[in-house]
Amino acid sequence: MSTVEFSNVSFFSDGLAIIDELSFILPEHKLTAILGRPGSGKIVVPKLIGGILLPSKGSVVIDGEDSKTTDDGKIKQIRSKISYIFRNGGLISNLGVEENIRLSLDFHCQHLTESEKKARISWFLKYFQLPETILPKRPANLTRSEQKLVGFIRGMIIEPEVVLIDEPLENCEPNSQRLVLNQIMENKSKGLTQTIISQSLEQILPISDFILVLDKGKIIELDTRENILNSKNTITHNIILDYYMV
Amino acid sequence: MINALAQNIGESIVGWVKLQLQFLTFLRQVVVEFMVFYREKQVSYLVLLRQVLFTGYQALSLIVLIAIAIGGLIILEGYTLLENFGQSDLLYGILVAVITRELSSLITAFIIIARSGNAIATELGNMRVNMEIDALKSIGLSPISYLVVPRTIGVVVSLLVLNVYFNVSGLFGGWLVSSWFYPIDFNVFFSKLLAKLTLTDIVISVVKSLLFGFFIAVIASYQGLNVRYATTEVPQRTILAVVQSITVVILINIGIALLFYT
Numbered sequence: 001m002s003t004v005e006f007s008n009v010s011f012f013s014d015g016l017a018i019i020d021e022l023s024f025i026l027p028e029h030k031l032t033a034i035l036g037r038p039g040s041g042k043i044v045v046p047k048l049i050g051g052i053l054l055p056s057k058g059s060v061v062i063d064g065e066d067s068k069t070t071d072d073g074k075i076k077q078i079r080s081k082i083s084y085i086f087r088n089g090g091l092i093s094n095l096g097v098e099e100n101i102r103l104s105l106d107f108h109c110q111h112l113t114e115s116e117k118k119a120r121i122s123w124f125l126k127y128f129q130l131p132e133t134i135l136p137k138r139p140a141n142l143t144r145s146e147q148k149l150v151g152f153i154r155g156m157i158i159e160p161e162v163v164l165i166d167e168p169l170e171n172c173e174p175n176s177q178r179l180v181l182n183q184i185m186e187n188k189s190k191g192l193t194q195t196i197i198s199q200s201l202e203q204i205l206p207i208s209d210f211i212l213v214l215d216k217g218k219i220i221e222l223d224t225r226e227n228i229l230n231s232k233n234t235i236t237h238n239i240i241l242d243y244y245m246v
Numbered sequence: 247m248i249n250a251l252a253q254n255i256g257e258s259i260v261g262w263v264k265l266q267l268q269f270l271t272f273l274r275q276v277v278v279e280f281m282v283f284y285r286e287k288q289v290s291y292l293v294l295l296r297q298v299l300f301t302g303y304q305a306l307s308l309i310v311l312i313a314i315a316i317g318g319l320i321i322l323e324g325y326t327l328l329e330n331f332g333q334s335d336l337l338y339g340i341l342v343a344v345i346t347r348e349l350s351s352l353i354t355a356f357i358i359i360a361r362s363g364n365a366i367a368t369e370l371g372n373m374r375v376n377m378e379i380d381a382l383k384s385i386g387l388s389p390i391s392y393l394v395v396p397r398t399i400g401v402v403v404s405l406l407v408l409n410v411y412f413n414v415s416g417l418f419g420g421w422l423v424s425s426w427f428y429p430i431d432f433n434v435f436f437s438k439l440l441a442k443l444t445l446t447d448i449v450i451s452v453v454k455s456l457l458f459g460f461f462i463a464v465i466a467s468y469q470g471l472n473v474r475y476a477t478t479e480v481p482q483r484t485i486l487a488v489v490q491s492i493t494v495v496i497l498i499n500i501g502i503a504l505l506f507y508t
Contacts, residue, residue, distance in 0.1 A: 052380045072282065072388075079386025090381035092373070099292070104385045 002081045002161040002193060003028060004049055008058035010217075011044050019044050020217035021058070026162075027210045029191040031184070032222075033198065035239055036214035045214070046164035046195050050084035051075070062162075080108040083160040087167035089151030091139040098135040101154050108158040124153040128179050144171035152183060162193045169200045181207070201243040205229075213239055272390075272468050276398065279391040283399070293393065297400025301362040302407055309354060313345075313412040316353070317419030320344055325428055335438070342442045345416040347507075351454035352499060354408045355462065358401060359491045363466040366397055367487035370470025371480035379471065394467040402459035409455040450506055457498050462491045 004026035011019040019041040026032060026049070036042035047053045048060050051067055060067040062078050069075060083104075084090075091100045098121065105117055112120070125132060128149040139147055148171055155163065168184065169177045185207065187194055195212075198204040205211075211228040213220040213236045220235050221228060228236060324337045370393060373379050379389050421435045469487035473479045 047380070050384045051386065052383045076386050079384070082384075084381075084384035086377060086381060086384075088377065090377055090384070092378050092381065093376065094369070103382075103387070107385060107387060 002063050003061075004162065004193070005061045006045075006048075006058070007061065009048065009055045009060055010057040011041070011048065011053060012056040017217050019048070019055075022217075022219055023058075024212070024219060024222050026193060026195065027222075028193050030209035031188055031194040031196065031207060032210040032212055033196050033201075033204050033208040033225075034212045034214065035201075035243065037239060037242060039216070040214040041217040042197055042214050043166065045212070046084065046166065046197065049162065049195070050082060050164050051079055052084065076108070080158060081160055082162040082164065083155035083158065084164045085151055085155040085166065085168070087148075087170050088144070089139065089147035089149075091147055091150060091154075093139050096136045096138055097142070097150050100139070100150060101157060104154050104158050120157055121153075124157055127183075128153060129175070143173075145173045145176040148172055149176055149179065152180060156183065156187075160192070163187055163195075165194065165196045165198075167198055168196060169198060169203060177203075199243070201240075215239065269468060272471075273464060275390050276394055276464055276467075279388060279395045280398075283391065283395050291396070294396035294400050297362075297397045298404055300365065301358060301401050302404030305357060305361055305404070305408060306411060309357060309408045309412050310415045312353060312357070313350070313415035314419030314422065316349060317341070317345060317416035317421075318423030321420045321424045322427065325424065338438045338442045341417065341420050341439060342447060345420075346413055346443065346447045346451055348499070348503075350409050350412040350416060351405075351451055351458060352495070354405055354412050354455070355458040355495045356492065358405055358408070358459070359462055359488055359495070362401055362404075363462045363487055363491050364484055366401075366463065366466035367470040367484040368480055370467055371473035371483050372477065374471060374473045375475070375477050375480070389471065390467075394464070394471075397467060398460060398463035401463035402456055405459035405462075406452065406455045409451060413451070446506065450502060454499065454502055457502075458495050461494045461498070465491045465494065 006022045006024050006026075009019060009022045010017055018039075022041075022045070034042045034045055044053060048055060048067065049062070054068055063081070065074050065078055067078065069078075091097075092103065095103070101121055101124075102117070105112075105120070109117065109120075121135075122132065125134070130146065130149060130153075134142070134146065134150075139150075142150065165184070168180050172180060181203065184194065184196070188207065188209075196204055196208070205225065208225050210222065211225055212222045213228065213233075215235050220239075221231060221233055223231070229240070231237060320341055321337065324340055325334055328334045328336050370379075373393075379393075382389050382392055417436075417439060420439075421430070421432060424430050424435065425432075466487040469483040469490070473483050
């Protein structure tokens with residue numbers, strides 16, 4: 001169980017408030033799509049949960065622990081439950097695919113034996129239809145689609161409880177999109193908490209349970225998909241319209 | 247107008263102090279992470295090995311070549327000059343003073359700044375732009391612990407070892423050139439040289455290497471990690487890393503010389 005709670009969270013960049021006094025509890029075991037126009041702060045929210053950014057004000061509390069904690073043990077404990085999947089895969093360019101995957105696997109799954117780790121890597125490679133020969137390759141030698149899938153493997157291999165996905169379908173060819181959507185659906189069936197930022201609303205909206213609508217760093221609404229789609233709020237309505245007009 | 251000038255000067259001073267405080271905070275973090283390095287060794291010893299390979303091993307031939315050339319030049323120039331005064335034995339003292347006390351650590355440091363300091367700042371800057379640093383943070387790996395500390399240890403170890411190689415090659419180069427132009431017995435040359443070499447010279451050379459290596463790596467990492475948005479910042483930060491490293495190395499060298507030789 002991983003609860004994520006924002007309490008009066010603000011985030012400033014170059015003196016400007018990107019996120020302004022946000023307070024909400026992320027729906028647990030549900031898939032929440034985050035919608036907003038550019039500059040709404042929709043990218044910052046998952047980064048604050050993922051520990052990439054720290055709040056300038058307020059607190060992001062994960063399982064009772066403030067994300068600002070400086071205790072290495074607690075940081076590791078929090079991060080072992082959360083995976084952030086980057087839009088470009090976020091792979092370390094001077095490491096091979098296997099080393100990239102092992103970065104999180106070795107750090108968070110020290111209880112596994114070497115053969116268990118290898119078996120887990122092989123299982124995920126098969127799941128994402130990637131050959132074993134990809135393991136020694138550097139990210140520069142992969143297609144964007146493959147980079148994305150390896151990023152997914154690195155995120156999912158530690159069996160997280162919270163998955164934060166930035167543009168899951170961007171840069172993916174059709175088969176990879178199908179594999180990524182399968183993984184997201186499987187996460188849903190396992191009851192993982194997921195947040196997704198995506199421009200591909202026609203594919204993400206039908207599978208979302210909740211929708212968080214942000215505008216100019218503030219929450220407009222956080223509600224179930226049905227309620228948001230039937231919302232009378234003009235800003236919400238216009239934002240959803242914007243997505244479909246792309 | 248005077249008010250505006252005073253305000254500008256004041257703002258510049260405040261800005262400079264802020265930057266220094268920011269660097270000191272980074273320095274403190276590096277020192278703290280040094281202490282817990284062994285805990286993260288499972289994932290960062292690879293970075294350390296790569297750093298030693300790049301900074302130490304790959305620079306070895308260049309260091310040896312330069313050391314032999316400098317040792318040879320000192321003998322060639324010095325012997326010609328001192329022989330006129332019948333003081334050619336002073337050459338051994340000069341060789342120790344110039345190579346062991348000063349040039350070995352200084353030239354090694356400059357070569358490492360040019361090769362590794364440059365490379366570290368560029369690599370970390372590009373990692374920052376490509377969101378690789380964010381990826382490490384999301385995994386829970388501290389960029390300082392995973393990237394900076396192993397690189398710092400790698401540079402310190404490499405600089406120390408290269409310094410030893412520089413000394414050996416420089417002194418050997420001295421003998422090689424002298425035996426070519428003014429044949430001297432190998433044993434005589436080195437026994438006279440060792441008679442001039444004191445424990446303080448060796449200790450100072452080692453201390454310099456440790457300090458130079460530490461600051462070169464920390465400054466380069468600091469500048470690399472301070473790239474924020476664009477790849478165009480990378481060369482700017484790299485230049486800053488090189489300039490600041492050279493300045494700090496020279497200042498440390500002067501400080502040590504004043505401390506031990508005055």
